[in-house]
Amino acid sequence: MTLTTYFDYVILPILTLSVILAFIRLYKGPQIFDRVIALDLIITIGIGIITVYSIRTSQEVFLDIAMILALIAFLGTIAFSFYLEKQRNDD
């Protein structure tokens, strides 16, 4: 079993299963905070998938996109928490 086959048949299915499990929480999530952290986890797993795919195809250019995605995930979570902190639930 070569390393390419191992990445294809073991590592990438595990990461895909992780994305599916996090997406179930994104769909179910009782409150919006659960959805925000599920989205953050999905983007973080996406960085991992991009890294594995760049190892698999020997294209090192894909790592640039992973860097940008890390930055956007941080900004998104900060923006969500900034506005969710200020909202008032007038009940």
Add this chain to the structure above:
Amino acid sequence: MTDITLAILSTIGALAILFASIGILRMPDFYLRLSVTVKAATLGVGLLLICAAMTFPDVSVTTKAIAIGFFLILTAPVAAHMIGRAAYIQRVKTWKGTILNDLEKEGQLDCRKEDF
């Protein structure tokens, strides 16, 4: 030898990410979900980035992998702290098995009265 090291590191990384996903699905509480997710996912992605740095014999790839890992380690706790603070201010319920809440005792962070 390099292939075996790569296989071991990537397996541990992928399993850490899988455990983070199972944790976010199975934990009963928002705060427990947050606590499980951030640490395990950062560990897993960091191990996968070490694999990428070992695969390509190029200095630029190693620099990029270190930059991504440093950025993740720097920003993930800050984002988790911000979203946890927002959730506590918005009175997200804790799990019924939670026995320690220091902020409730001190009366801190009860800042919905002030307009800030």
